[in-house]
Amino acid sequence: MEQLIHSIVDSNWYLWFFGLFTCVILLLLRRGKDGQGDGSAIKPKLPPGSAGLPFIGETIRFLLDAKSSRRKFFDEHELRYGPIFRCNLFGRARAVVSVDPEFNKYVLQNEGRLFEAKYLASFRHLIGKYGLSAVQGELQRKLHGTAVNLLKHERLSSDFMDDIQDIFLAGMRKWEEQGDIPIQHKCNQASIIVLNLMAKKLLDLPPAEEMKDVYKAFDDFVGAVFSLPLNIPGTTYARGIQARGILLKRIHECIKERRQHPEVVRNDLLTKLLREGTFSDEIIADTIIFFVFAGVETSSMAMAFAVKYLTENPRALEELRAEHDALLKAKGKGNEKLTWNDYQSMKFVHCVINETLRLSSATVVLFREAKQDIKVKDFVIPKGWTVYAFLSATHVDEKYHYEADKFLPWRWQNKGQEILDEPCYMPFGRGGRLCPGLHLARFEIALFLHNFVTKFRWEALEVNHATHFPLPSMAKGFPIRLHSRADD
Numbered sequence: 001m002e003q004l005i006h007s008i009v010d011s012n013w014y015l016w017f018f019g020l021f022t023c024v025i026l027l028l029l030r031r032g033k034d035g036q037g038d039g040s041a042i043k044p045k046l047p048p049g050s051a052g053l054p055f056i057g058e059t060i061r062f063l064l065d066a067k068s069s070r071r072k073f074f075d076e077h078e079l080r081y082g083p084i085f086r087c088n089l090f091g092r093a094r095a096v097v098s099v100d101p102e103f104n105k106y107v108l109q110n111e112g113r114l115f116e117a118k119y120l121a122s123f124r125h126l127i128g129k130y131g132l133s134a135v136q137g138e139l140q141r142k143l144h145g146t147a148v149n150l151l152k153h154e155r156l157s158s159d160f161m162d163d164i165q166d167i168f169l170a171g172m173r174k175w176e177e178q179g180d181i182p183i184q185h186k187c188n189q190a191s192i193i194v195l196n197l198m199a200k201k202l203l204d205l206p207p208a209e210e211m212k213d214v215y216k217a218f219d220d221f222v223g224a225v226f227s228l229p230l231n232i233p234g235t236t237y238a239r240g241i242q243a244r245g246i247l248l249k250r251i252h253e254c255i256k257e258r259r260q261h262p263e264v265v266r267n268d269l270l271t272k273l274l275r276e277g278t279f280s281d282e283i284i285a286d287t288i289i290f291f292v293f294a295g296v297e298t299s300s301m302a303m304a305f306a307v308k309y310l311t312e313n314p315r316a317l318e319e320l321r322a323e324h325d326a327l328l329k330a331k332g333k334g335n336e337k338l339t340w341n342d343y344q345s346m347k348f349v350h351c352v353i354n355e356t357l358r359l360s361s362a363t364v365v366l367f368r369e370a371k372q373d374i375k376v377k378d379f380v381i382p383k384g385w386t387v388y389a390f391l392s393a394t395h396v397d398e399k400y401h402y403e404a405d406k407f408l409p410w411r412w413q414n415k416g417q418e419i420l421d422e423p424c425y426m427p428f429g430r431g432g433r434l435c436p437g438l439h440l441a442r443f444e445i446a447l448f449l450h451n452f453v454t455k456f457r458w459e460a461l462e463v464n465h466a467t468h469f470p471l472p473s474m475a476k477g478f479p480i481r482l483h484s485r486a487d488d
């Protein structure tokens with residue numbers, strides 16, 4: 001009998017081996033599915049959900065759904081599991097997706113205590129180890145505080161008003177000559193003027209035409225942040241890494257120059273960071289680079305999308321234009337520059353900005369890692385798991401915003417500061433990492449729209465479809481034909 005068993009096993013050893021291997025894999029997958037394969041001693045009741053396919057989980061399905069709709073994936077999952085569900089996305093099996101506004105707010109407000117920002121390694125590599133999203137604890141609080149102080153509302157009139165207007169007006173004069181422009185594109189028209197502004201405010205650099213190589217590096221860097229992280233020569237990501245090197249070199253040159261010539265007065269972020277006296281050169285350089293990432297694509301994307309939504313909603317455009325024509329009329333001919341009081345008097349433009357950021361903000365999802373086991377309702381998110389707080393999905397959820405897919409700026413009328421407390425509307429995040437650039441961003445977008453609608457009429461050159469993942473984007477950059485209103 002023993003011999004018989006041996007001969008069967010010997011002759012079919014590969015079948016036995018294959019069977020055993022399959023059992024082990026199935027067991028492992030089962031453990032993964034139950035969420036108890038993380039080696040932790042506690043066997044928590046995990047949020048409902050599924051592990052999806054091995055390794056890729058539900059990433060492909062998510063990406064396919066995201067192409068056609070901003071809510072399909074979430075609606076289907078929410079129906080089955082509720083607004084907080086386990087989901088293997090972007091290579092992280094130990095992850096939970098949340099489209100629950102209150103829970104998202106709770107996660108963001110507990111930054112540093114129960115959760116901490118944890119972005120992908122490829123992203124951290126690009127922004128550097130001191131890029132604000134990569135730092136934690138005391139250093140993050142200190143750098144964040146410095147950024148808040150530099151960009152606070154009261155500073156905008158003294159530190160930004162003139163520069164923004166000069167740069168935007170110069171940019172728009174060029175557009176007048178060009179006629180046809182893609183408003184959103186790589187190295188797009190809106191981002192060139194924001195890039196010019198950032199380069200001036202961060203390092204006091206002259207406009208792009210005079211420093212083509214540095215601006216090319218800026219542009220390559222920003223373009224790489226959301227690219228596929230393949231560090232192979234020729235890829236967008238590899239160009240971004242190279243650009244980071246060029247920018248670091250330039251920033252270190254600027255630091256040296258400032259130290260050699262302290263008598264030269266400059267009103268830029270670098271001067272202020274150096275004056276702090278507590279940050280190393282490495283921290284200062286990564287902070288400046290992070291500002292480029294955080295301040296350029298975000299604001300210019302909002303400007304471009306605002307133009308798209310206004311193009312598609314003539315009533316909103318008419319109301320906005322009326323507000324800004326009236327402002328100019330009150331100032332008198334030949335006096336096109338706005339004052340701080342003019343800015344304060346604008347009302348409808350803020351409704352347009354709120355609505356644009358609700359529908360198409362650069363902040364699609366925020367990543368947080370649980371620092372300890374987190375009890376939510378009757379389940380537990382174990383320590384080390386990632387929470388994907390999908391802010392964009394709550395922004396277009398019918399439960400919280402009526403006719404959520406429509407551009408209706410009027411929904412924001414008569415709403416004041418309290419919108420900043422609403423968890424179903426958090427384009428600038430919340431808590432210890434609340435965007436320090438939020439006032440500046442609103443200011444830039446408002447001044448951009450003011451100049452754009454008072455100077456131009458325009459028409460779309462193509463019917464345009466927007467996609468919203470990984471970032472809101474418009475086919476061919478939404479090409480438009482501009483007509484100067486001076487010719488009307």
Ligand code: HEM
Binds near residue numbers: 361
């Ligand atoms: C419409 C434009 C903008 C949007 C939608 C936006 C959104 C955000 C969001 C959601 C965060 C939080 C990220 C997180 O919690 O992990 C953030 C962080 C940040 N933003 Fe903005 N932002 C915009 C413009 C700007 C501008 C113009 C600047 C500065 C020039 C800026 C500087 C920063 C910085 C430095 C952080 C990091 C804060 C930290 O981690 O402590 N942002 N932004």
